[in-house]
Amino acid sequence: MIPSRRPADGMRDFRDLECAVTAISDGTLRRVPTTLADIITILEDRYDPAWAEPWDAVGLVCGDPEAVVRRVLFAVDPVSDVVDEALDWHADLIVTHHPLLLRPVHGVPATTPKGRAVHRLITAGAALYTAHTNADVADPGVSDALARAVGVTGTLRPLSPSAEDPRRGLGRVGELPAPVTLREFADAAAKGLPATAVGLRVAGDPEAPVRTVAVCGGAGDSLLGAARAVGADVYLTADLRHHPASEFREDGSTALVDAAHWATEWPWLGDAAAVVRQTGVETRISTVVTDAWTFRSLEGST
Numbered sequence: 109m110i111p112s113r114r115p116a117d118g119m120r121d122f123r124d125l126e127c128a129v130t131a132i133s134d135g136t137l138r139r140v141p142t143t144l145a146d147i148i149t150i151l152e153d154r155y156d157p158a159w160a161e162p163w164d165a166v167g168l169v170c171g172d173p174e175a176v177v178r179r180v181l182f183a184v185d186p187v188s189d190v191v192d193e194a195l196d197w198h199a200d201l202i203v204t205h206h207p208l209l210l211r212p213v214h215g216v217p218a219t220t221p222k223g224r225a226v227h228r229l230i231t232a233g234a235a236l237y238t239a240h241t242n243a244d245v246a247d248p249g250v251s252d253a254l255a256r257a258v259g260v261t262g263t264l265r266p267l268s269p270s271a272e273d274p275r276r277g278l279g280r281v282g283e284l285p286a287p288v289t290l291r292e293f294a295d296a297a298a299k300g301l302p303a304t305a306v307g308l309r310v311a312g313d314p315e316a317p318v319r320t321v322a323v324c325g326g327a328g329d330s331l332l333g334a335a336r337a338v339g340a341d342v343y344l345t346a347d348l349r350h351h352p353a354s355e356f357r358e359d360g361s362t363a364l365v366d367a368a369h370w371a372t373e374w375p376w377l378g379d380a381a382a383v384v385r386q387t388g389v390e391t392r393i394s395t396v397v398t399d400a401w402t403f404r405s406l407e408g409s410t
């Protein structure tokens with residue numbers, strides 16, 4: 109089974125997984141279905157659960173590792189609209205970035221939104237798996253995909269490198285192929301990210317030159333100091349609050365771009381889906397916008 113597919117040196121050889129799809133049995137070729145355990149093996153090679161923050165809750169939420177998987181849906185949030193999409197498409201597995209059950213629970217009754225999601229998935233025979241902060245710090249991880257989506261083409265390095273392996277870590281910093289103005293960068297970033305109701309908020313001189321770009325998928329205000337320390341011309345992240353943003357702008361020239369949380373993490377879904385496609389299963393990336401904010405009033409905006 110799965111342990112026997114791992115070479116002795118600890119590095120997993122995915123040619124073995126491909127063999128799981130077309131295996132030799134009794135001298136004849138036959139197809140061996142991909143199981144949930146196979147998918148988990150390949151995901152956890154790229155996004156090791158041991159890298160997750162201590163407060164996080166990653167891994168398998170529901171599902172039988174021995175179950176056959178043919179279709180995998182990738183989404184940022186395990187919300188009801190995503191469960192609807194998965195069940196309509198007859199997905200056997202949903203892989204999400206955000207955990208469904210981040211805090212401990214004493215039950216999953218169908219009378220609560222989270223319990224209802226678990227009931228619907230189990231009833232339909234579908235599994236749910238989460239790769240959260242372990243995907244954030246992976247190499248490549250969530251912020252690599254974000255940096256590419258907003259136009260960074262050069263080498264990327266972590267804003268906050270991991271002590272264990274400096275190639276991994278939170279956030280990324282890199283260079284644009286050529287300097288642009290902050291306004292041009294923001295417009296290109298808006299086009300590169302999926303559209304949301306709120307779009308992008310920008311703090312800084314629209315005509316200021318931008319070449320060095322720092323990014324962090326999700327709520328990244330803990331890396332404001334790191335973005336300044338690496339000399340970024342702009343820092344793009346999500347969920348920035350008034351006081352940290354205002355004080356940051358008072359104390360330096362790095363501009364800020366605040367994007368929708370969902371939009372900053374959505375580009376990673378394509379990377380994760382490519383990893384899983386190695387097993388031969390069908391993958392789909394959810395385009396349901398699950399950002400918390402659903403519209404904005406233009407009244408009062410300048």
Ligand SMILES: [Zn+2]
Nearest residue numbers: 326327369373
């Ligand atoms: Zn997030």
